Amino acid sequence: MASSNNEEESAVKEPLDLIRLSLDERIYVKLRSDRELRGKLHAYDQHLNMILGDVEETITTVEIDDETYEEIVRTTKRNVQYLFVRGDGVILVSPPLRTA
Amino acid sequence: MFKYIAEKLLVLLRDGRKLMGILRSFDQFANVVLESASERVIVGDLYCDIPLGLYVIRGENVVLIGELDLEREELPPHMTRVSAEEIKRAQKAEKDATDLKGSMRKRMEFLDFD
Amino acid sequence: MLFFSYFKDLVGREVTVELKNDLAIRGTLHSVDQYLNIKLENTRVVDQDKYPHMLSVRNCFIRGSVVRYVQLPPEGVDTDLLHDATRREARGG
Numbered sequence: 001m002a003s004s005n006n007e008e009e010s011a012v013k014e015p016l017d018l019i020r021l022s023l024d025e026r027i028y029v030k031l032r033s034d035r036e037l038r039g040k041l042h043a044y045d046q047h048l049n050m051i052l053g054d055v056e057e058t059i060t061t062v063e064i065d066d067e068t069y070e071e072i073v074r075t076t077k078r079n080v081q082y083l084f085v086r087g088d089g090v091i092l093v094s095p096p097l098r099t100a
Numbered sequence: 101m102f103k104y105i106a107e108k109l110l111v112l113l114r115d116g117r118k119l120m121g122i123l124r125s126f127d128q129f130a131n132v133v134l135e136s137a138s139e140r141v142i143v144g145d146l147y148c149d150i151p152l153g154l155y156v157i158r159g160e161n162v163v164l165i166g167e168l169d170l171e172r173e174e175l176p177p178h179m180t181r182v183s184a185e186e187i188k189r190a191q192k193a194e195k196d197a198t199d200l201k202g203s204m205r206k207r208m209e210f211l212d213f214d
Numbered sequence: 215m216l217f218f219s220y221f222k223d224l225v226g227r228e229v230t231v232e233l234k235n236d237l238a239i240r241g242t243l244h245s246v247d248q249y250l251n252i253k254l255e256n257t258r259v260v261d262q263d264k265y266p267h268m269l270s271v272r273n274c275f276i277r278g279s280v281v282r283y284v285q286l287p288p289e290g291v292d293t294d295l296l297h298d299a300t301r302r303e304a305r306g307g
Contacts, residue, residue, distance in 0.1 A: 020304050023297055031282075033234070043296040045216045045303055049250075051286070051296060064201060069208040082291045084217070084284040086250070089234070110271060114280070116235070118267050130251065130277050140267055163235060163280045166257075166271035174270045 019044055019093055027052075030091040034060040037085065048087035055080045109134070110166040111157065118142070119155065120168075129159035141187045143194055145179050148187035216303045220296070221246040230260065230285040231276055237265060239274070250278035 012018055022041050029037040029050070039052030056079050063072045104123050111119040111132060118141075121134035137155040141148050168174065182190070221243070230240045231252060238261065241254030253275050259268045 016304070020301070023300060024293075042291070042293045043216065043220070043300045045300075049217050051220075051291065053291070053293065064205050066201075069201075069205045071205075080283075080285055081288050082286040084286055086278075086281045086283070088279070089282055104273075104275070110267065112235075112237075114235070128249075130275075142267060159277070160279070162277050163233060164237075164239075164274050164276050166268065166274040169270045169272040172270040172272075174267075176266050176269060179266060 016044075016046065019048075022093070022095060025095065028094045029085065030094075031085070031089045032091060033089075035089075036060075037083070039083065042082075045087070048090045048093070050085045050087070050090075052083050052085060053081065055083045057083075104165065104167050108168050108170075110140075110164075110168060112163040112166070113157070113161050114163055115161070119152070119157070120149070121152075121155065123165075126165075127159070130162045130165070131159040132157040132162060132165065141191065142179075143187060143190040146182045146187060146190050147175060147179055148182055148184055150184055150187075216299050217250060218246065218248050220299075221250065221252070224286070224290050227287050227290045229254075229287065231281060232283040232285070233276070233280050234282045235280070237268075239268075239276070241274075244273070247278075250281065252276045252278065252281065252284075 012021070019041070023044075025041060026038065027041050029039075029052070031037065036058045037052060037055055038058075039055035041050060042053050043051040056077060059076045061074050061076070063074065064070070065072055105126070107123055109121065109123050111121070111134065113119065117139060119134060119137050119139055121137035124133040124135045126132055132155075134155045134157065137152040138149040139152055141150060225243050225245060227243055228240065229243050230238055231254065232238045237259065239254060239257050239259055241257035244253040244255045246252055253273070255273045257271060257274055259265050259271075262269065
């Protein structure tokens with residue numbers, strides 16, 4: 001075993017290695033059913049189940065006006081201190097660059 | 101794993117249906133055998149229990165299995181029990197209203213393209 | 215295994231389980247299995263008026279696959295422990 005432990009820790013060989021580097025960092029998660037999360041990543045596994053801290057959830061809903069039948073797009077936000085997220089709803093994970 | 105056997109339960113399915121009955125067996129996939137099963141149909145403040153018989157439910161369709169507290173009222177007091185015919189009429193009226201909203205929206209979209 | 219172990223340690227605490235059908239249920243975590251199926255006790259539905267059929271449900275089994283979120287109690291989260299466990303799991307441990 002020539003490679004040091006450090007090298008092993010920082011190597012990015014597969015997609016989930018990038019998520020490992022985001023541990024204890026704030027990330028952006030896009031979920032199914034028009035939901036987005038921003039929060040600090042505290043734990044994850046190979047299914048992309050996660051625990052996030054200081055989470056802000058954004059839900060985008062489209063309603064149809066009863067009179068004009070126009071689409072009304074609404075976003076609702078809420079905050080949760082700690083949230084377990086089931087991986088099967090995750091579409092993508094990213095560092096929250098432009099979304100500060 | 102399961103201590104609810106022989107109890108009266110509520111089983112919520114993924115399509116939103118609500119089944120009630122006595123749990124006869126249950127496995128690791130959440131496959132369920134319900135005896136004397138009935139479907140509780142709720143439309144607004146109206147409800148009806150439609151008898152179904154013996155049901156085997158495939159686990160992947162199960163959302164939740166709830167144990168009913170016999171000390172508590174099953175439904176809020178403002179809800180009224182109606183006949184199967186009446187609940188079916190109410191269901192159809194509700195569906196027609198939703199369909200109308202959808203079709204009106206489509207017509208409006210069509211006009212937008214003119 | 216990480217989250218199975220985590221939830222096992224959380225047994226006895228109050229959590230809010232939010233399902234993919236938008237139903238949210240608060241209750242005491244009674245047990246969890248390897249599929250992350252969850253059993254709650256002393257449950258109450260967050261938006262009771264919208265779900266009248268849930269009025270008399272006190273204890274329930276929730277299939278893991280229908281869970282969207284679980285809101286965790288702050289005292290049940292040790293971030294250092296979670297970081298270590300996650301790194302161990304990522305190494306295939």
